[in-house]
Amino acid sequence: MILFDFDGTLVDSNGVWEEVDNTFLARRGLTPTQEYSETVGHSIFPLAAQFTIDYYHLDTTPQAIMDVWTQLGREAYLSQVPAKEGALAFLDQCRSQGQPMALLTACVPEFCRAALRRLHMEGYFSHLIFVQELGMLKKDPATYGHVLKELGATPEESTLYEDSPGACAxxxxxxxxxxxxxxxxxxxxxxELKGLCHRYIHSFTELLQP
Incomplete structure (x- = not known):
């Protein structure tokens, strides 16, 4: 089984969320710190919203913050976020080799599905797995055991493609x-990623067979 992350792995979208976070904070006269950006960067929406409230001592609710983030992020996924170089060709290669593929992502489901349709990626995956719907985090090793059990696969026969150091670890x-x-x-x-991962790539073109 091949598991793919979405944001920052198959699509070049992490900059979108950095811009969304920065815009949200700027409207309130706040400045993002490195600690803040790294914490919310690959967290699921509800936890990231609560962290934002706690970190900046905001008088609001997680839902109110998520509503603003959703409004700011929707247009980018609907019309702007591009596929990473070589990603579609690599998905084609994996499918032609008969390898089962699933998507495991912390992306907002609505945004992910919209971008998958626009980029013609949705037909490659047997399952679209959204960790917020599982109530789990990608930096928790138990998440992968749970997901693979549901997919009928074992860790030993599975590979993850991922950009986040925490998820890779x-x-x-x-x-x-x-x-x-x-x-x-x-x-x-x-x-750190080069030392941690079994392989590290700058582009999926490195994996394409002649």
Whole structure:
């Protein structure tokens, strides 16, 4: 089984969320810190919203914050977020080899499905798995065991393609083969990812067979 992350792995979208976060905070006269950006960057919406309230001591609700984030992010996924270089060709290659594929993502389901349709990616995956619907986190090794059990696969026969250092570390701990995918959002962790992952790529074109 091949598991793919979405944001920052198959699509170049992490910059969108950084812009959404920065816009949200700027409207309130606040400045994002590195700690804040890294914490919310790959967290699921409800937890990220609560963290924002706690971190900046805001007098609001998680739902109110999520509503603003949703409004700001929707248009980018509907019309702007591009596929990563070589991603579609690699998905084609995996499908032609008969390899089962599933998507495991913390992306907002509505946004993910819209971008998958626009980029003609939706037909490649047997399952679209949204961790917020599971109530689990990708930085928790137990998530991968749970997901693979549902898919009828084992960690030993499964590979994850992922850009987030936390998710890569958790998947490796869970026994999966992990391929790190470069994304500018995590550029400062490149050396860590190279040491952590079984393989590290800058582009899916590196994996395409002649």
């Amino acid at each position: 958790a998947a490796k701990e869970a026994g999966l083969t992990v391929v790190g995918v470069y994304d500018p959002f995590y550029a400062r962790y490149e050396a």
